[in-house]
Amino acid sequence: MLRPQESPTRELKSLDGIWSFRTDPDGVGRAERWYAAPLAGARDMPVPASFNEVVPDAELFDYVGEVWYQTTTRVPRGWRGQRVVLRFGSATHAATVWVGDAEVVSHVGGYLPFEADVTEHVTAGEPVTVTVAVDNRLSWQTIPPGYVEETDAGPRQRYFHDFFNYAGLHRPVVLGCTPHLHVSDVTVTTGLDGSTGTVGYDVAVGGGTAEVGVELRDADGRTVASGAGAPGQLRVDDVHPWRPGEGYQYDLVITATGGDEQDVYVQKVGIRTVEVRGTQFLINGEPFYFRGFGMHEDHLVLGKGQDAVSMVHDFELLRWVGANSFRTSHYPYSEEVMDHADAHGWVVIDETPAVGLNLALNAGGLAGSGTFSEERIGEETQRAHEREIRELIARDKNRPSVVVWSIANEPESDTVEAERYFEPLFRVAREADPTRPVGFANVMLAPAGACRVTPLADLVMINRYYGWYAFPGELEVARRRLDEELARWAQDGKPIIVTEYGADTLAGLHALTPSLWTEEYQVDLVTMTHEAFDGCDAVVGEHLWNFADFQTAAGFMRADGNKKGAFTRDRRPKAVAHLLRRRWTGPPLA
Numbered sequence: 001m002l003r004p005q006e007s008p009t010r011e012l013k014s015l016d017g018i019w020s021f022r023t024d025p026d027g028v029g030r031a032e033r034w035y036a037a038p039l040a041g042a043r044d045m046p047v048p049a050s051f052n053e054v055v056p057d058a059e060l061f062d063y064v065g066e067v068w069y070q071t072t073t074r075v076p077r078g079w080r081g082q083r084v085v086l087r088f089g090s091a092t093h094a095a096t097v098w099v100g101d102a103e104v105v106s107h108v109g110g111y112l113p114f115e116a117d118v119t120e121h122v123t124a125g126e127p128v129t130v131t132v133a134v135d136n137r138l139s140w141q142t143i144p145p146g147y148v149e150e151t152d153a154g155p156r157q158r159y160f161h162d163f164f165n166y167a168g169l170h171r172p173v174v175l176g177c178t179p180h181l182h183v184s185d186v187t188v189t190t191g192l193d194g195s196t197g198t199v200g201y202d203v204a205v206g207g208g209t210a211e212v213g214v215e216l217r218d219a220d221g222r223t224v225a226s227g228a229g230a231p232g233q234l235r236v237d238d239v240h241p242w243r244p245g246e247g248y249q250y251d252l253v254i255t256a257t258g259g260d261e262q263d264v265y266v267q268k269v270g271i272r273t274v275e276v277r278g279t280q281f282l283i284n285g286e287p288f289y290f291r292g293f294g295m296h297e298d299h300l301v302l303g304k305g306q307d308a309v310s311m312v313h314d315f316e317l318l319r320w321v322g323a324n325s326f327r328t329s330h331y332p333y334s335e336e337v338m339d340h341a342d343a344h345g346w347v348v349i350d351e352t353p354a355v356g357l358n359l360a361l362n363a364g365g366l367a368g369s370g371t372f373s374e375e376r377i378g379e380e381t382q383r384a385h386e387r388e389i390r391e392l393i394a395r396d397k398n399r400p401s402v403v404v405w406s407i408a409n410e411p412e413s414d415t416v417e418a419e420r421y422f423e424p425l426f427r428v429a430r431e432a433d434p435t436r437p438v439g440f441a442n443v444m445l446a447p448a449g450a451c452r453v454t455p456l457a458d459l460v461m462i463n464r465y466y467g468w469y470a471f472p473g474e475l476e477v478a479r480r481r482l483d484e485e486l487a488r489w490a491q492d493g494k495p496i497i498v499t500e501y502g503a504d505t506l507a508g509l510h511a512l513t514p515s516l517w518t519e520e521y522q523v524d525l526v527t528m529t530h531e532a533f534d535g536c537d538a539v540v541g542e543h544l545w546n547f548a549d550f551q552t553a554a555g556f557m558r559a560d561g562n563k564k565g566a567f568t569r570d571r572r573p574k575a576v577a578h579l580l581r582r583r584w585t586g587p588p589l590a
């Protein structure tokens, strides 16, 4: 599935804006065919955005079940005779879509795109109504998992991950047109050999058979290579590689011609290589050290909605602090974020939404019971997980910014059941993309020697809270234990990225003695942790948890959310942000 775009043969129409919206607490909307008429009793709801905080209403904030969105648009009259596609950047966590009163697509998984060919259901120049039922429920069979508990006060969604279950239409919705004969997919793989670059491409065509031609144009629009045939390989002399900090991209202009139809699709291409060699992580053959954060798509009111202002501002803060990379913890981010990363040279660890697969964490009464079992996370969940991996790689496979696939965050990983669950998933990821390393973020409960899943990974990625969850307030002891653990992992001979470390910190709270939650303690803990990293050659990356404070489910561990941000939720720097800036913008790290 290719993302719709504007090209000489393609047009787009955005459906973003104010949609009609209503909840369906009794679950009657489908039976009553709400899609067949204007939504009764609807209120306005912006798209894209989470619906939870737009209305100051506890019912919507904690709502569990399906909600309905509806909009009417007019199909451009120039689209007569074209193939028309309706595409959603995401719908969290599942959706069914109707065009008029025809059901056109259903999709499960809250953070990846889906589309429907709606040619049959629309008429150029005429209005069309689009209705979407979005379900925010998580179950043992979904990724991420959860369960709905019936309480005296109604249903409550329980889940085992540490971020708020924002839901709705979080990303852009577009109507696009293409010729019937169309480029339906392309995979590019790039290589570098001295000053020569290579671009392998494989084009798929839908709606008929076609002759395929490609042209590679540089950023000034000059053609630097061309080829004929659906698969092929281009050679680029005096190549301008994509590099961390410099997102140079070429345009691969693909033309498919068949009968009297022609389609043109333009695929951006950054020419770079990625390799794990011994304990090094190489980009374009050069050692790369990850500086940055685990982040969240999370803003006041907007929730997980894609928004250009917040997005560019967050990237500018990343630049200010001297970061060069981030992890899309704990789900795939919007395509707009990924475009920005590609275009500006950000290095990305791209994560699936497989978070909370560990009943030893945040699981309340279920704590410690077997995570991987038929009653809990079993084969059906594993199939959903496999689908997430495939869909993520299908979406992001051509992105130069993506250098690692992270297939899960902090799953149970010290049991035979976990090993059995993950072994086929690593295979799926490697089959889907043989070019990038595959890993997952390991939890502190499964240290070196005990973790049975990290041996399946190409690199070690560990989340460690020495000085916070372990040895709180005891930074000297914490340092010793951290040194020991890093030395133990280093024996695996793989690069180590510390994908999380940090401390909850209330902006503005200060103390002269070491005190948890103060800005001073966050600075001290981070300083201690960095000294440990600098003493271990195998450490090739540090991602502080988190870029900014973010919302979580309510609980006695969280005061209006998680406060481990270097920035507050409204993006003001804590003292640690200045520390990071000094470290990350100073002389290059060894």
Ligand code: GCB
Binding pocket: 161, 162, 330, 409, 410, 463, 500, 545, 562, 564
């Ligand atoms: C973790 C999780 C992350 C949490 C964080 C914390 O290990 O990966 O989702 O938010 O710890 O702050 O507890």
